[in-house]
Amino acid sequence: MNYAFRKMLFAATVAISSAPNIASADGGSISIAVAENPQQLDPMRSANAPDILLHGQLYARLLHRDSTGTLSPGLAESWTISEDGKTYVFTLRDAVFADGSPITAEDVVFSLDRTLNHPESAYPAPLSAIESLEAKDAKTVSIALKSPNAPFLGNLEVFNASIVSKTDVEARGEEEAFAKPLSSGAFMVDSWDRNSSIQLVKNPKYYRDGAPNLDSVEYRIVEDANTRVSLLKAGEVNAVEGVPYANIAELRDAGFEVPLEASTKTQIILMNHDNPPFDDVRVRQAAVMALDRVAIAKAVTQGLVTEVANSSLPGALNFHSQDDAALPYDPAQAKALLEDAGAVGAEVTIIQVSGSQVSQQIALLTQALWSQVGLNAKIEQLDSAAFRTRRKTERDDWHAAPAWYYNETLDPDLAVRWAVCGTCGSNAFHTGYRNETVDTLTEEALSETDVAKRAKLYAEIQQISTNEVVHIPLYYPPFTNAYASDVEGLFMTPAFQWTLEEAKRK
Template identity: 50%
Template structure:
């Protein structure tokens, strides 16, 4: 899904070939994240997610207003009980000129659900059967009523690939002469350096893309990305360091809109061992956390302090929730009630400046209520192994949600029976797990809103994790282009981007 593990930075710096005349008119985007594969089924890392959205169209798409809109499916009908979705496909072609048919759709969705190498099958797990009624009609039968499913058809790995091509060429179909269904084709891919995209002349959206293609350039160093933005060598850059946001904003040729994201920073507490197996100790740790001060210190005030276990860009997020807020006196009382024995806990982190800064603040804030903590740094691989095996006491980290529907989010972060022990904390409330399923099965929006409000209230009160802050996307853009933004689900609006005349 979604954690830092799936969004690891490129390990080494790349050689930059700025100013290549062959690609001078292309939109140049610098990112620390690698494109590791061109197969939309095989990766859930950030760089690949951004790439998949450019190469493969999905049945539905998020429009400019943030609403779910027709994609390859021009219309759809839902049965009265919500378990059967019938989609009518528009006339569309792959980049090789072959028609996109219902057989391609069925093949693509079941490939995500059933292939052992599928990196993220979760969005398709409620799908029971996928059938091609005819060349332009797809019938999807769900295992049960599942309100979020339409939105899951817009998830990054639900892009439609050519059944004929993949079956004929296997893995080569995503390496050599890639057949795409989205706005772009692959002009050239240099792994660990850049992906060069060319417009797909057979793209179904008439008049799109509105540019001559793009270069997705991997630039590990944040200082390099910033200097290239300031010098005009890039049209956009991902993840400007918080300490340099003000400098970039002050440049008359650049803008930083700080777009909403579904990302949330949290402190995970291991509830399988003392002291955080005690809810009072967890509540004490939460109330000792001055999230406003942390957001100010780490992000220079660019992120909002978090109040809920759900990201604030999701549907049904509750901005009015106020539980376990910063209160040192209440935290000290809760810690005394917990019977904390003074044992030293370990805050496990990777060797990243932001993570270390968060850990130092946690350590200092907890010290004010008597929690003794030391910080232990480790490499990313070891960190992930220890986290998943429950070999830690506490850690600051983050996650994001692929859609704006909260279903995948609650299954990832607070559900004890959904496969990852509530983001490896061991938090487990059977009533919450029942509510997770009830929220997915409820078709009435008002009733769904109440269910997710209750989930947020319970899990924040019981401290499934400690919400820290909600960061926006710290992306920079040249004023020489228009139309480029990043959606909350890590998708560039690249096809709508054009140069200012």
């Protein structure tokens, strides 16, 4: 299932031209109720969804992806690529930070180097092909790659390829600089109450003529989904993230738009490979085969999604193989696998985000179905910040967790590096899964320019990681955001960004 993704968005085209001149500003403000509290405005230090929603608004990148999905010049107005595909030379346009200081090649080198090499970088994978960075002069950046890299240009538009001010970060220090960052993007931070809201205002010095239309944007943090819906119905916000499936019909009947937007999301259950019993592949396979994933998808989505995921990799991606199906629903075989592994009666802890109806429903259904084959699960609810901390750092204190992730582009490289590669910086989505063959194939696929050979490599990666059950794939969900009728041009792209540069109030 791809929700018309390939037709709608992310056309893999690159137009080398001047920045587009979009509609002149109309003013006004928009308030969006979002599900999770942002923690970090430094694009190098976080790959968490609530932070990514802000990084895309606060920072510009060398390339720009618009609301149609087209990849076009951003801070770089043009570029050349060497014949061997290993050297890219970018020429920067005349652009400035929000304080009026010029955006230079030194800023680009500083920003990309932080993401690639800083010891606290959360997600260096998009830039991992880079061998060296050089500011040849104030407006020219040369990037040398280790080998030809098929998705490289698209990766330069990913959130943590954001360009920050070298002078500002070094002058104020990282902590202060990113508490209220100097913007290179369409919006600036006006105020930030870390527990309730973050207020953005228009950056009048943004390089794209006429953008953004809006004067200000409020992100209101409301973890409870029902409360978000109530705020929309009461007219207190203009849009909400993550409407529960059970509320979609009533909102549509009341005149709100709930378009079920195309996404590259994959709904999964993470398993902790570092903690028994899921360190045993037989137990992981049993955990999959105990779950009626079709019934789970229908129950959680109110019948709106009926096709289950056939792997942990998003179904909308290029080279996604339909031939490698996840293990089938087979409770009898699940019991046999648990008996063979000596894991009948094993106690496991499922952690889930409080306030998320999807997470709660998946946890409850999983608990019930696992109990039928001999896995005894308890559920522990955590707020979003505690959930992320527990999942990443407290490795001996959880076994499974309903979760989701998305891919920034149609190319599968980043999804593979985030979700299944054990040596690519994210520890296979914090599961501890490790397979040397998968890691080697990941690097081979990155530099392979032959389309057929790349497809074969990704099919092998998908087959291995699915059979070894890196995670339990459930289904491929759309975005379930809702919008008031007084908002125009606002939606969420598959790259998990609000189209706030083009949005306006009617």
